[in-house]
Amino acid sequence: MKKASFxxxxxxxxxxxxxxxxxxxxxxxxxxxxxxxxxxxxxxxxSGWIAFLAFFIVFLSGxxxxxxxxxxxxxxxxxxxxxxxxxxSLVLITGPIWAxxxxxxxxxxxxxxxxxxxxxxxxxxxILLRKYVIDESKRANISAVVGILGFIDVPLVYMSTRWWRxxxxxxxxxxxxxxxxxxxxxxxxxxxxxAFTLLFFFILYLKLSIENARKEIDYLYKSVExxxx
Amino acid sequence: MINYIKKVFALLSKDLxxxxxxxxxxxxxxxxxxxxxxxxxxxxxxxxxxxxxxASGILWIAFTFSGILGLNRSFSYEKENSAIEGIILSPVxxxxxxxxxxxxxxxxxxxxxxxxxxxxVIFFNLKILSDLPxxxxxMLLGTWGFVSVGTxxxxxxxxxxxxxxxxxxxxxxxxxxxxxxxxESTSYIIQEENWQLIWLWIQRLxxxxxxxxxxxxxxxxxxxxE
Amino acid sequence: xxxxxxAYSIIWIVLFFYISGLFIRxxxxxxxxxxxxxxxxxxxx
Numbered sequence: 001m002k003k004a005s006f007x008x009x010x011x012x013x014x015x016x017x018x019x020x021x022x023x024x025x026x027x028x029x030x031x032x033x034x035x036x037x038x039x040x041x042x043x044x045x046x047s048g049w050i051a052f053l054a055f056f057i058v059f060l061s062g063x064x065x066x067x068x069x070x071x072x073x074x075x076x077x078x079x080x081x082x083x084x085x086x087x088x089s090l091v092l093i094t095g096p097i098w099a100x101x102x103x104x105x106x107x108x109x110x111x112x113x114x115x116x117x118x119x120x121x122x123x124x125x126x127i128l129l130r131k132y133v134i135d136e137s138k139r140a141n142i143s144a145v146v147g148i149l150g151f152i153d154v155p156l157v158y159m160s161t162r163w164w165r166x167x168x169x170x171x172x173x174x175x176x177x178x179x180x181x182x183x184x185x186x187x188x189x190x191x192x193x194x195a196f197t198l199l200f201f202f203i204l205y206l207k208l209s210i211e212n213a214r215k216e217i218d219y220l221y222k223s224v225e226x227x228x229x
Numbered sequence: 230m231i232n233y234i235k236k237v238f239a240l241l242s243k244d245l246x247x248x249x250x251x252x253x254x255x256x257x258x259x260x261x262x263x264x265x266x267x268x269x270x271x272x273x274x275x276x277x278x279x280x281x282x283x284a285s286g287i288l289w290i291a292f293t294f295s296g297i298l299g300l301n302r303s304f305s306y307e308k309e310n311s312a313i314e315g316i317i318l319s320p321v322x323x324x325x326x327x328x329x330x331x332x333x334x335x336x337x338x339x340x341x342x343x344x345x346x347x348x349x350v351i352f353f354n355l356k357i358l359s360d361l362p363x364x365x366x367x368m369l370l371g372t373w374g375f376v377s378v379g380t381x382x383x384x385x386x387x388x389x390x391x392x393x394x395x396x397x398x399x400x401x402x403x404x405x406x407x408x409x410x411x412x413e414s415t416s417y418i419i420q421e422e423n424w425q426l427i428w429l430w431i432q433r434l435x436x437x438x439x440x441x442x443x444x445x446x447x448x449x450x451x452x453x454x455e
Numbered sequence: 456x457x458x459x460x461x462a463y464s465i466i467w468i469v470l471f472f473y474i475s476g477l478f479i480r481x482x483x484x485x486x487x488x489x490x491x492x493x494x495x496x497x498x499x500x
Contacts, residue, residue: 036459037458037459039459040458040459040462040463043462043463043466044462047466066448066451086469086470086473089469090465090466090469090470093462093465094462094465094466097458097461097462097465098458098462100458101458114405118402118405121398121401121402122402122403124398125395125398125399125402128391128395128398129385129389129395129399132389132390132391132395133388133389133390134388134389134390135388138388138454141451141452141454142385142388142451142452144451145381145385145448145451145452146385146399148444148448149378149381149403149444149445149448150402150403152440152444153402153403153405153406156405156406156437156440157402157405157406159406160405160406160409160410160433160437161405161409163409163413163430163433164409164413167413167426199470203473203474203477206474206477206478206481207477209481210477210480210481210484213481213484213485213488214484216488217484217487217488217491220488220491220492220495221491223495224491224494224495224498
């Protein structure tokens with residue numbers, strides 16, 4: 001991406017985030033039962049979807065890397081994992097804040113929350129794994145395998161926790177707001193979703209350009225050494 | 230095909246022979262699990278009814294935490310002696326290595342569980358003699374699933390700097406569905422619930438096992454590369 | 456109301472610091488690339 005188009009992309013992302021803020025605080029009506037706190041939902045849920053998108057990209061990059069052995073996909077996967085962890089952490093932080101205000105409890109081990117924690121753990125271990133692998137040449141392969149297994153795990157955890165929970169009923173968090181959103185709220189939600197998606201790809205692009213810069217520096221160092229000998 | 234089976238068997242018997250000679254894994258797993266069960270008895274002051282409710286959980290915590298000890302060792306022998314290069318260079322299909330390792334881990338862990346079970350029954354005063362076959366089936370399935378992902382993660386973590394912490398860190402989130410399935414099935418057996426419920430959970434366990442085993446089997450070759 | 460404020464502040468602060476961090480790193484790497492390119496040009500002369 002050339003400098004000009006990157007600049008436009010940055011501005012677009014920034015503007016969309018501001019627009020989202022405006023919609024959340026000024027346009028969207030206040031919810032009856034939960035009050036103003038419900039507005040956390042507009043940033044909380046899109047963060048969750050984006051975290052999931054990020055980890056899906058990790059999965060996909062893993063599969064493509066194992067097939068094609070192109071290092072580019074390893075870099076896409078690892079960058080996406082790091083960004084995904086950031087958004088997943090935001091979900092895990094904003095969720096309990098909302099829950100405490102509305103339901104009086106910080107946490108419950110229902111399907112969604114458990115899956116979120118497990119997701120977070122899997123990708124933290126993915127990142128640590130990449131850091132601690134001894135042999136660099138093996139890192140890409142191993143990360144791809146963990147990324148694939150990790151992503152498959154998530155629906156399994158969600159389902160098995162759901163089955164477990166129907167046997168042992170627990171307080172339900174966040175079940176309500178999906179049932180029938182008022183059109184104004186729906187619009188606000190989608191605007192936030194778009195803003196967050198732009199933000200995600202913006203950050204991902206930044207990370208990829210950093211990795212490319214690193215590669216170029218390595219290459220340039222080698223050229224300098226070549227000229228010295 | 231016969232050749233393949235022979236190779237798997239060769240790898241399997243090698244690992245089992247090492248284990249029977251040293252009894253490293255088995256002893257550490259057994260003692261650790263026993264200690265866990267004893268500590269749990271001190272940690273919780275339970276009524277009879279409460280004990281029955283959480284017995285299954287305690288059992289599977291003991292199984293899985295001790296299982297990690299056994300899994301940690303499964304590739305560390307080869308890594309220490311660089312025997313892993315020997316295996317890679319030999320004309321063996323990577324998936325055969327996976328099967329050989331999986332089976333040896335599986336059999337050792339299953340043996341450990343079978344030996345631990347009587348102690349568990351005694352300490353918790355359980356009445357499960359009539360349900361023994363079904364309980365064995367659940368133990369088999371739970372161990373199968375746990376070891377199938379455990380083997381591949383053991384191969385991965387042995388190539389890292391912090392292998393003792395990487396294995397549990399990688400394995401436990403992935404093993405959550407298996408553990409839920411195993412704990413639920415065992416819990417219903419212990420509390421003598423109706424058959425349909427138990428059977429339902431067993432079916433779920435089988436489904437999860439199929440997914441995990443197949444994928445681990447396919448992906449293993451990418452983990453062990455020269 | 457304060458809960459809402461806290462939640463949104465956390466989101467914005469985290470994102471702000473993270474993205475700034477990335478920008479700073481990028482700038483540093485780009486300037487290093489420029490230095491190296493200069494170095495190579497000098498060696499050629």
